[in-house]
Amino acid sequence: QVHLVESGGGVVQPGRSLRLSCAASGFSFSRFGFHWVRQAPGKGLEWVAIIWYDGSKEYYADSVRGRFIISRDDSKNTLYLEMNSLRAEDTAVYYCARDRFTYHMDYWGQGTLVTVSS
């Protein structure tokens, strides 16, 4: 059974950094790409980033490019999102999701809340 579990969220001051993790189980992690998607309180979904199954490519939303870094550790079956220079508008629930090769997301985690506030 596929499971994705995010962690690392919390309250952080503007300008600081935070790293989110997404632990995967129930499937062969190294065969899949992954996305991060966020949802600000009361708002819609916003795509954040994707990493290829082999880590060879990464793409980012305009709103986070240059500040966020997506990465993976296949030995730990874990996906990461390093978030730097955080802003109030980065406040959201962050979901990790598995990619199914045509850029749709077939499994999602339960999300972790990041609050950027002084």
Add this chain to the structure above:
Amino acid sequence: QSALTQPPSVSGSPGQSVTISCTGTSSDVGDYDRVSWYQQPPGTAPKLLIYEVNNRPSGVPDRFSGSKSGSTASLTISGLQAEDEADYYCSSYTTSHTFLIFGGGTKLTVV
């Protein structure tokens, strides 16, 4: 382009059908069949309903169907049930600045 365009809300009675539209451009929906639909009941994570315009993952009832015409994709839900009340989002691969883009979401109310 900041988001694909969806109606903010739609409603229908049990047993009826509703259609949710998702309008993009030639940079996304119009030129690529990488359109997906997601269902998000309140307080839960999104769930995949439709991928590649009109394909259903196993376990998704055939009451849910997808289609596309030009730069507009559509999700049709037939035989509405109370449990269908949720927010619905479309997404598409895009060649415009970013890589993937979501619609603004549509709240479905079953009255």
